[in-house]
Amino acid sequence: MNGKERFVAFLQQPSTLQELREGQEIFRAKEIQDYLYFVRDPDTALREMAPLLNTIDGFHAGALALLCGSRVENGGDVSIPLDATLTLMIRQLEQAFSYQKVCRELSDEELIQHFPEATQAHYGLPYTLLAAMTMLSRDVQARQQLQQRQDVRKLINELEELSSDYETLYYIKEALALLDNKELLVLDPTNERGFLTRLVGVQDRMYHCYALLQHAILEHTGPGYLNADPTVPDAVRYAQNRDLTRDDYQSLKDIHDYQRFSFCYPAVSRSEDGHYSFEPLGFFPGSASFYDNPAVALYDPPVILIGEKFMTFNWTPSNMYPVLHSALNSSVEIIRELSSEEVQNWLQKLSQRNKSPH
Structure with a gap:
């Protein structure tokens, strides 16, 4: 033989x-x-x-x-x-x-x-x-x-x-x-802008989504959007699991990250002058599951709101979303920015829902 x-x-x-x-x-x-x-x-x-x-x-x-x-x-x-x-x-x-x-x-x-x-x-x-x-x-x-x-x-x-x-x-x-090919609509009521995003290989803890999402938004809008601090390259690389070496896994084990925006539940109010606002204390916890957002069941795609950060939440990436495999890349990409008309329609829908007793 x-x-x-x-x-x-x-x-x-x-x-x-x-x-x-x-x-x-x-x-x-x-x-x-x-x-x-x-x-x-x-x-x-x-x-x-x-x-x-x-x-x-x-x-x-x-x-x-x-x-x-x-x-x-x-x-x-x-x-x-x-x-x-x-x-x-x-x-x-x-x-x-x-x-x-x-x-x-x-x-x-x-x-x-x-x-x-x-x-x-x-x-x-x-x-x-x-x-x-x-x-x-x-x-x-x-x-x-x-x-x-x-x-x-x-x-x-x-x-x-x-x-x-x-x-x-x-x-x-x-x-x-994992959140694979999941769409998430991100609305900014303050500036009346909206971003349709796609999540791939994202662990089902919102801290992972936030780390990737805030980087994608700041890359798209330019620095300083909503007075946000710039993201830290090493924290982004860890979240993406991109180009990490064995030494990186060890050296980045204790790195910290924090949110650059307020990430909130999709509930907005419309003032008499036609401007929209939301409750910043309605922060969607980073430790929560994507599916804990009630908008997952209510809207297609699900919606989350962003605004200027009013308090800071820190997390340790290696604890919240440890690398599962060296070949598993994670990303949040902006598919497109919504038109002004689309944003207005969404904000109106959310404000009407917020008024509803149901």
Whole structure:
């Protein structure tokens, strides 16, 4: 047999209990090392490995998924293994859930004998989750599709409640909560301007949105808009996860940021002279979820108001929105600035809503 045939034959053998217990030692197997040595082109390796992911046992499949993830990290085409990896991940989540229901009552020997697939999936799932995160970080569309899977969300939440065995589950849960291709309308009643924005890869804590949004607005309007301080380049780079090195992750760990505007709920009042104002104390908390804004349910797109800052809120980016993966970029871009007529229509709509007893 040649190297590829030995590699495939090795993976197609059922995982033994000893293999499961040894964990990462599988990556030292001669069959794996030889294959990786001779197949250097990432896409070639991915085209050969991806079709095997859902044909072999759960532990070997998890290890293989991680090998696929490493090829993607080395420049391989993420589209080659992505679908197969996500299919594997969902199946392993289900099997790991089954494993957790019985694992406390049986020995390892009994588990592998009576529940081999669930046991193998339990040991392979952490590798699969890492691989899936590597791939999802690079594909916005795939994230959006998975975010629509309420069954997957439910399964992840239930598995997380049932067991703390899968630390890497946190990253997939965060990926499913990312704000991807979400539009947000930003209105400035003071200057009667409006900005339609798009959020991509933004963590579902408004501090992350604010860090990116205030930078985008100041770049669009020019410095000093609403008497705002300029943003700090390193804080912006961290929020975007742009061009960060290993040293940057360490040196920026304790950096602080703060809001340049007041970010408020969409409630405005119209004075007799026709000018609009809003309550600056109606600050939309930075620790809140995007979906805590009532405008998400009321308006399409959701609306948030900005005005001159009247008090300062500080936050630590590494605490509020830690980098989830080096390949996961985050952005808020201004799609367009609204016309004066559009802004007036929106402000009128908000003021009428504010008057309504409902």
